[in-house]
Amino acid sequence: MMIHTDDIIRRRGLDKGGRVQKFVDSEVMRYCDPMTPFRTGFLKNDSWRFGTVIGSGIIKYVAKYARKNYYENGGNGKEGVNRGGQRGRLWFARMKQKFLKVILDGARKIAGRR
Numbered sequence: 001m002m003i004h005t006d007d008i009i010r011r012r013g014l015d016k017g018g019r020v021q022k023f024v025d026s027e028v029m030r031y032c033d034p035m036t037p038f039r040t041g042f043l044k045n046d047s048w049r050f051g052t053v054i055g056s057g058i059i060k061y062v063a064k065y066a067r068k069n070y071y072e073n074g075g076n077g078k079e080g081v082n083r084g085g086q087r088g089r090l091w092f093a094r095m096k097q098k099f100l101k102v103i104l105d106g107a108r109k110i111a112g113r114r
Contacts, residue, residue, distance in 0.1 A: 017055035035091035
């Protein structure tokens, strides 16, 4: 009996748009949420909803000011993070530093690897 690579990839949920990619996309958005700047709420709450397809592997913020906020937002405190919280610039990079291992461990479990 021959087992094809595509079958293994699909069974483990590693195919494009599969359950592992959907998990990773959802977790990235969840962990970025408390770090994303918030003034009116559009960037944090709605921008990614209009630009992101869960399972695509791309989280896209469509607010016209998203890029500027990502690289330049000073928040209300020093070093681009506002006072008393995590919100500020470079939210994806900061999220990865803190949660990458957690997200990858979850993806491994979904794929059936410990």
